Amino acid sequence: MNRNVILTCAVTGAGDTTAKNPNVPVTPRQIADSCIEAARAGASIAHIHVRDPQTGGISHSLDHFREVMERVRESDTDIVMNITAGGGGDWIPDTQDPTRGGPGTDIQTPAQRHEPVGELLPELCTLDCGSLNFSDMVYINTADWLREHARLVQAAGVKPELECFDLGHIWFARQLQQEGLIDGDPLYQLCLGIPWGAEADTETMLAMRNKLPAGANWAAFGIGREQMPMVAQAALLGGHVRVGLEDNLMLKKGVLATNGELVDKASGIIDGLGGRVMTPAETRAHLALRDPSTGRIAGGDA
Template identity: 65%
Template sequence: MNKKVILSCALTGAGDTTAKSPHVPVTPKEIADSAIKAAKAGATIAHIHVRDPKTGKLSHDVSLFQEVVERIRESETDVIINLTSGGGGDWIPSEDAPTTGGEGTDIQTPEERHEAIEKLLPEMCTLDCGSLNFGNMLYVSPTDWLRRQAKLVKNIGVKPELECFDTGHIRFANQLVEEGLIEGDPLFQFCLGIPWGAAADAETLSYMKSRIPDNAKWAAFGIGRMQMPIAMESLLQGGNIRVGLEDNLYLEKGKLATNEQLVDKAVGMVQALGSDIMTPTEAREHLNLRNPYGKEG
């Protein structure tokens, strides 16, 4: 177990959760405010998606990302910004014409997925390292597309968080490292419990961490009721942790959470086990972040 761990808060995600909880932030102001509250509660990193303010659905609008990022930066809240670059990968085959994307299909090119990263230069961004049966939908992230996207991220000096939803994703992430498309010590995020990816249990987590390079940093998260158990298991196995409303809506059975409440609960768990949370300044040094937008660590 590490003496200090990085705590990420995934604020809103892209799932259809806004009707299930009034606490899921939707507008840029709500998302930014939630990031600020999470940071004040102890989060090291704010992981950010954006939503259409009118519908609450997933959005790729760069201006929405820009408003969120600017609001956080202007607040002078010290938190590492981690923007998603995994949007636009949803493929739902049409029943009448299975080679055609049906209702809900949303596909972006690597360049389109990278647009907000290129413009806003966050300290970190996600890189989803493979395709997956995501429930009854196919998440599409082909290998050649990933190589193009990894190169774009490398060229602007942003730290990629290598999101791995299954063991094959780890194999390809390692291939990106071998090909020189990932600079420095790679950072892996094990995404556990999503149907139909890797299971959310201690054995799967142990196996996944055994397959990454010796110099790699890593974290893990579980979804739903497995959020806190996987956070604890990741902590015990020497990794970093993630909580937030993207992955789980409840503080406890029957009680809806806010992001800052989930962060506070995770901080308490970490400290109860004799560890503590890294500050953003400590995490910047630990991860060798370049601070692309010019803020000193």
């Protein structure tokens, strides 16, 4: 049992969810406000994507990321910021010619994916550790692309959150560490329940946890109705947790959620198990993150 739990809130994601729940934030102001809402509800970390303010669809705009970061950092609330660097990997085969990408295909180079991270220097960023049959598309992360991306993140001095959607992704993340591309104790995020990756159940979480290297910090999340069960399971197995409207739109059956409500519900589960949610300051110290206000490694030297 982990009694000191880091709680991430993934506030918006990039999925086609805005029509299903009006609480999913779309504009940079709304996304920043959701980060602040999550912080006030007790979240340790805010994980952010940005969206096209006109369509609600995927965006990689540096200006949108910058606006979110500035609004959060200028507010009176504190939260660790985690920028996605996993966009630009969506391959949807054309129905007439499957050798070509069809409508919805969105591919970026590692340098393009890294641009918001390198420019804005958040405390954390995601590094997705393999390709996946992601529902009805293919999410592409080739080994050489990931090595290049890991080097860029390392050079920026930002800690990567190693997102693993299956056991093979953990294998490759360990390889990145062996090659010297991951500094310090690694941080893993076990992503469960996304078709067709690792399932959201105890056996799968335990198997993935048991493949992590010594000294690793780890968290896990489930999507949809498995979100809160995986909160409890991750804490019981010694990990950290993630909730938020990126992964689940419902507070309970028939009741649409807000990010703050999901954080509050997860905090209650952790409290009921005898644990507590770590503050952002405690999170920075625990993960050895660079404090944006001082430029120094929390709990250590610059």
